[in-house]
Every structure is written in C-alpha cells, then in structure tokens.
Amino acid sequence: MKKRGIGIGCGFYGTGYGNGFPDVSRARAKLETDGKIGIYVGATEVGQGAKTVLQQIAAEAMGVSIEDIKFYCESTENTPDAGTAAASRQTYNTGNAIKKACEALKEGLIYIAIDKLLLNSAVGIRVENKKVYLESYPQSAISFEDIAKALTEPLCFEESFTAGTTKMEEESGQGAPYWPYTFSVYGVEVEVDTQTGFVEVLKAVCAQDVGRAINPQLLEGQIDGGFSMALGYALMEDLRLTNGEIRNNRFSSYIIPTALDMPEVKKIIVEDPEVTGPYGAKGVGEPVMVAAAPAILNAIYNAVGVRMREIPVTPDRLLEALMEKE
Template sequence: MKKRGKGIACIFYGTGYGNGFPDVSRAYAELQPDGKVAIYTGATEVGQGAKTALSQIPAEVLGLTVDDIIFINEDTSITPDAGTAAATRQTYNTGNAIKMAAEELKKELINIAVKELGLNSDAGLEMKDGKIYLKILPDKCITLAQIAAKQSEPLRTFATFTAQTVQIDPETGQGAPYWPYTFSACAVEVEVDTETGQVEIIKAAHAQDVGRAINPKMIEGQMEGGFAMAMGYVLYEDLGLENGRIWNNKLSTYIIPTAMDMPEIQNIIVEDPESTAPYGAKGIGEPVMIPVGPAILNAIYDAVGVRMTEIPVTPMKLLQAIREKEKQGA
C-alpha cells in the first residue's frame, strides 16, 4: 500500500564564523590600462557562483558590466585573505569588502575626473559604461582608459570588512553570536510504499530569504542543488559503517540522487534587504539545505505514523520501523 504525507520545516541560520571570532574579508580594486577593473580577493569558488555574484557587486558600484570586471582569486601570492568559502559568508563578508574597495576606487576616479575636466566640483558627475561625464553636459567626459593612461602606476584601492559578532555569555548563553541571520522554509509531499519501505518525494516548495537577489537564476540553482544534497543524505547516502569499516565505499553502492530522482520544486525567493549587506544581499549556502531534511522526515511521519530519528531513512530501516509499529498496535 502506498500512503502519502506532507511535512514542513522552518529554520534560521546565523551566517559567518560567529561567537565573536574575527570574521574578516579583504579586497583590492585596481583600474586596468583598458579601463576595465580588476578585483583581487582570496574568495574561493566552490560552485556557489561566487565569481559571478562578487563581480556583479563592483560592476554595480562602478557603472560597468560584469564583462568589464576581471575577477582574480584563489592565488595567495597576489590576493588578500578573504576567509573561507564556508559558513554562508562570502556574499556578505567578501561582497562588502569588494563593494567598499570599489567605492574607494570610484571616489579616486571622480576626483581625478574633476581635475582633468577642469571642473570646480564633483556635483553632477556620473560614472557609466567606462566613462565619467557631467550629467548636464554629457560631452564633458573622460574615459576610464584615458584616466589609466595618465597614471604613473596602477590606481589601486584596498578595503577590509569585519562582520559584527559578539561572543555569547558563557554563564547565560545569551548574546549576539551571528549577524546577519537568514531564514528558510520547506514543504514536501511524499509517498511511502508500506510493502517495500521506499520513499518518493512527489513535490516540494522551498522558500529562501536572500536579503536581496543579486542573481535570481543562480539562487534558484543553489536552492535546487541544496534540496538535492539534503534529499541525498536523508534518503539515499548510506556509508554502511560497521565496526569502523565503510562498506559502501564506491558510487555503485553509495547511492546519490540523480536528476531523475528530483521532484517538482516550487522555488520562492524572499527579498528582505539587509541594511549592512552589499546591496542588501545575504548568503544562502548552507540554509538552502537545512530545512529539507526535517520536512521529509515530518512528511514520512504524516504518511505512516513512524518518527524516524536516524538518517539515511533507507527502505530497510523504514520497513523495520513500520513493522515494529504494527506489532505494537497489535
């Protein structure tokens, strides 16, 4: 017999290292001879889209396109430390450092433009499409490439951003260990085969607080990727650990979900801009995974009345739990 059940789960997640630990990101912004801008930072790309999102931020500051941003990272000989690609911190932390460095570069470029154009102030100056111009007289302009050509050495600015965290009181457990927090919710419908113990996710809805969506398509990709990872560790990925030995030590026995296993997911992006974040954007690395597991477990409980407390919920484990419940009922 196949039974269906629905489950929901909600979470909040503190981004960054937290608990008063120094959470620092650093970045350089440098004008290139052709008028493009290079960003140097130690932020690591691990598939989360850091290179794209962290290029969009300085492009927005400087009125450039992403193609005009040269993103240089993962080279410790030339890039400043930006901390780890962990704790959902790169968009917020390093994004802030990059934004600050780009804003400093913009100030310097504007000051140079005022002198080169013979203006008496920076009022009304705009920066867009690789040039700085007077809004009321657009022909009064200078390109970033022209500014670069007049410099004896590359024009470079540096910025450091440190996240605000407070160590919790060890006596009371109270404090402000993280900032900012992000929020996520997931709802799933499952179908459980009571004869085999097989669980199938029929459909899901996934809502994620992102602060502000810098790149909505990438966010949806991360939400679906996070769902797949969570579904994997809840239903499929069994190490088969026994007496310190891993039996499922190859992909033929350690099963992970594929695209064919993915349900229909309704992704809901919730925008509530964070005032201390770059353009209001928060990180969503781990949060997109966290509510999925408990939502699935709640749905299984709703379907068959069995509360599973150990993952992965393999068919054998679930079938055993169902049979045990039936015995107790008898």
C-alpha cells in the same frame, strides 16, 4: 500499498565564523590599463557562483557591466585574503569588501576627473558606462581608459569588511553570535510504499529568504543543490561505519540522489533586504539545505504514521518501523 503525505520544515542559519571571531574579507579594486576594472580577491569559486555574484556586485558599484570586470581569485600571490568559501559568507562578507573597494576606486576616479575636466567639486559628478562626467554637463567626459592612460602609477584600492558579532557569555551562551540570519521553509509531498519501505518525494517547494537576489538563477541552483543534498541526508546516505571503518566508500554503495530521485522543486525567492549586506544580499549556500530533510521526515509521518527519529530513513529502517507500529 502506497500512501501519500505532506510535511513542512522551517530553518534558520546564522552567517559567518561567528562568536566574535574576526570574520574578515579583503578585496582590491584596480583600474586596469585598458580601462576595465580589476578585482583581486582570494575568494574561491567552489561551484556556488562566487565568481559571477561577486562580479555583479563590482559591476553594480562601478556602473559597468560584468564584461568590464577582470576577476582574479585563483592565486595567493596576487590576491588579498578574503577568508574561506564557507559559512555562507562570501556573498555577504566578500561582497561587502568588493563593494567598499569599488567605492574607493570610484572616488579615486572622481578626483582624477576633477583635475582632468577642470571641475571645482566632486558634487554632481557621475560615474557610469566607463566614463566620469558632471551630470549637468555630460558632453565633457573622461573615459576610464583615458584616465588609465594618463596614470603614472596604478590606481588601486584595498578595503576590508568584518562581520559584526559578539562572543557569547561562557555560562549562559548569551550574545549575538552570528549575523545576518537567513530563513528558509520547505514543503514536500512524499509517497511511501508500505511493502518496500521506499520513499519517493513527489513534490517540493522552497521559500527562501535571500535578503536581496544578486542573481536569481544562481539562487535557484543553490536551492536545487541544497534540496538534493538534504534528500540524500534524509533517505539514503550512510557510510556504514563499523569499528571506525567506512564500509560504503564508493558510489556503488554510498548512495546519493541522482536526477531521477529529484522532484521538480518550486522555488520562491523572498526578498527583504539586509541593511548590512551588499545591496541587501544575504548568503544562502547553507540556509537552502537546513529545512529540507525534516520536511521529508514530517511528510513520512503524515503518510504512514511513523515517526523516524534516526536518519537516513532507508527502506529497511522504515519497514521495521512500520512493522513495530502494526
């Protein structure tokens, strides 16, 4: 017999290294000789979209489009240390460092423009479309390219950002160990085959706190990825450790979800800007995962009335639990 059930899961995730450890990102913004903006930062693109999101932050700060950003992140030789691509920290931490470096570069450009345009103050100056000009007299403007040509030494600024956390008290664990916290809620509908023990997730929905969406499409990609990883965690993945040996050490036996196992996940992006985030953004790489697996477990209970306290809920485990219930 097939039985259906629904379930919900809520989660939160504190960003960063945490516990007062210096969680530092460094970034450099430079005016390139062609008038484009060079961003130099040791932040890895692991597939999460860091290259795109961090360029959007730089472009926003400089008033240009991402085509005018040159982004370098692949070598220790020409990039400052931006910390690890982990702990959902790159958008938040490194995004902030890039924003600060760009703001410093922008100020540098303004001071050069004051000199070149014979202005008397930085007040009322705009930096936009790769030009610097007095807002009330836009016909006199200097382009980034012309500034670059006139430079005798490179115009480059390095800035850093350190997340604000405290070390927790030893005996009580009291303190402010992480910041910011990101919230996530999943709902799912499952269908359980009581004869085979097979669980199919029919529908899923995620409402994801993002602070501010830098790139909604990449956020949706993170939600799909987080859900599929949680689906494998809840129902499939098992190394089958036997006396320390991984028995399932290839994808013919270590089963992970495929596209055929994935329901369409309805994504609801919830914006509530984080004041310390770059343009209000929070990291989502891990938050998108935490609440999904328990939603599936709660839906299984709702469908067939058995509480699965051990994961993964493989068909044999579920059949055993169903038999015990009888």
